Amino acid sequence: MSALAFTTQPGTTAAGGNLPVVVSVRDGSGNTLTCFNDAVTIALGANPGGATLNGAATVTAASGVATFTSLNITKAANGYTLTASIGNTTGTSSPFNIIAGPANALAFTTQPPPTTLAAGAAFSVTVTARDQFGNTATGFASSVTMTIGSNPGGGTLGGATAVTAAAGIATFGNLSINKVGNGYTLTATPTAGAPPTAATSSAFNINPGPTTQLVFTTPPANGSAGLPLAAIVVTAQDAQGNPTPAFTSNVTLAIVTNAGAGTLSGGGPIAAVLGVATFNAVSINRPGTGYTLAAASGALTTAPSGPFNIAVGPLAQLVFTQQPTDAVAGVALAPAVTVTGQDAAGNTVTTFAGNVTVAIGTNAGGGTITGTQTQAAAAGVATFSDLSIDKAGVGYTLAASSGVVTPVVSTAFTINPADAAKLSFTVQPSTTAAGSAITPAVKVTALDQFDNVATSFTGNVTVAIGTNANAGTL
Numbered sequence: 001m002s003a004l005a006f007t008t009q010p011g012t013t014a015a016g017g018n019l020p021v022v023v024s025v026r027d028g029s030g031n032t033l034t035c036f037n038d039a040v041t042i043a044l045g046a047n048p049g050g051a052t053l054n055g056a057a058t059v060t061a062a063s064g065v066a067t068f069t070s071l072n073i074t075k076a077a078n079g080y081t082l083t084a085s086i087g088n089t090t091g092t093s094s095p096f097n098i099i100a101g102p103a104n105a106l107a108f109t110t111q112p113p114p115t116t117l118a119a120g121a122a123f124s125v126t127v128t129a130r131d132q133f134g135n136t137a138t139g140f141a142s143s144v145t146m147t148i149g150s151n152p153g154g155g156t157l158g159g160a161t162a163v164t165a166a167a168g169i170a171t172f173g174n175l176s177i178n179k180v181g182n183g184y185t186l187t188a189t190p191t192a193g194a195p196p197t198a199a200t201s202s203a204f205n206i207n208p209g210p211t212t213q214l215v216f217t218t219p220p221a222n223g224s225a226g227l228p229l230a231a232i233v234v235t236a237q238d239a240q241g242n243p244t245p246a247f248t249s250n251v252t253l254a255i256v257t258n259a260g261a262g263t264l265s266g267g268g269p270i271a272a273v274l275g276v277a278t279f280n281a282v283s284i285n286r287p288g289t290g291y292t293l294a295a296a297s298g299a300l301t302t303a304p305s306g307p308f309n310i311a312v313g314p315l316a317q318l319v320f321t322q323q324p325t326d327a328v329a330g331v332a333l334a335p336a337v338t339v340t341g342q343d344a345a346g347n348t349v350t351t352f353a354g355n356v357t358v359a360i361g362t363n364a365g366g367g368t369i370t371g372t373q374t375q376a377a378a379a380g381v382a383t384f385s386d387l388s389i390d391k392a393g394v395g396y397t398l399a400a401s402s403g404v405v406t407p408v409v410s411t412a413f414t415i416n417p418a419d420a421a422k423l424s425f426t427v428q429p430s431t432t433a434a435g436s437a438i439t440p441a442v443k444v445t446a447l448d449q450f451d452n453v454a455t456s457f458t459g460n461v462t463v464a465i466g467t468n469a470n471a472g473t474l
Helices: none
Strands: 003-008 021-026 039-044 058-060 065-068 077-080 082-086 089-092 096-099 105-110 123-130 143-148 162-164 169-177 181-184 186-190 204-207 213-218 232-237 250-257 276-279 288-297 308-311 317-322 337-342 355-360 374-376 381-384 393-396 398-402 405-409 413-416 422-427 443-447
Touching (some): 021 082, 058 065, 105 186, 123 143, 123 186, 143 169, 162 169, 213 288, 232 250, 250 276, 317 398, 317 405, 337 355, 337 398, 374 381
Antiparallel strands (some): 021 065, 039 058, 105 123, 143 186, 213 232, 288 308, 337 381, 355 374, 355 398, 393 413, 398 405
């Protein structure tokens, strides 16, 4: 025996397929040694796929010929060789290839990034069709569809989600998911009717992207003038609409549509906490239908809020909307005094129809008020057109009251005397010696009809003896 020869060479075979091989034992002249009936062993020579040779690798020769019928290799690669040996005598086959079998399953060969992705950011994955032994099924050229498997954030998969495999590989280069969540997975599915089974990726997370917008997550609702509105909530979000809890900047509110020429109070700035700014003390002082607000923080702004209405608030105060002015004793105050029911912001409560009563507050002259002192408000306003005070004085005030509302006091005003209506001895003559001047000096004062000194009177006053007890001469 001088040589071993592969008389049936291994050929190109699918992974796991049978490799029929025949080895002949020959003498130095190349003749088969028909008398040889011992064992011949086959092993892998060149092993480009790092494979294991399976099957019965040792066969007893019959008449110098060893036939191997159960050999197979499961790893696809080009350039394998087999080596036959008997003791120190060896023989090597010609090179041969092991090709992948038909596609049996899909596998993620490039997983979604293990680091957390930002919502909306593009990422890539690769899906490979494999045969039953894990070799890339290069003959697979069908379409593969990518979908979200586990969807903890209710996200939507963006990008090209259907890709045709090339040489068994489908590359998805611009996928994205728009909603935040931990534990997403992807599922790769072959076109209907294709044999490979679907594949599921490893889990990955989607975090918020950078803050790009402010959104009213609790918009302003209808309210009353001067009173705090229900809490308004503004949330910082990324471009995909996910809250961005890392945002902690100040947020302010402003009126956009000023339906009632109102003034906003309580609009901040308010520092966001975990991306949320909550406004608990917002109020607008004037009623109006269709107000809108906007929020801002640096270059970030919101779209205007939905419209909301501000109504007049409840009755909170009485106000002299026409103050009493200086007048003449006994003459009606003019213009007519008016008292208006208002809300806390100073708006007329037009629904107020209660009784309002006025009385003298500061009684500078000890006067008495006459006229209709109680009037029912009409459209929120009580009008007093016939009030008068009979005694002159500087610094009178009026007080208005109605139910439980705190009374209100007017500004000060003066009641002047009326025209002189009579004369009065304000220093009477006293007993005096005949021919001597009466002392103290006799004084005569001009009075109006209410006994106020008629200070405007400048006429001459003449005195004469009334009762002449002894025919005297004045």
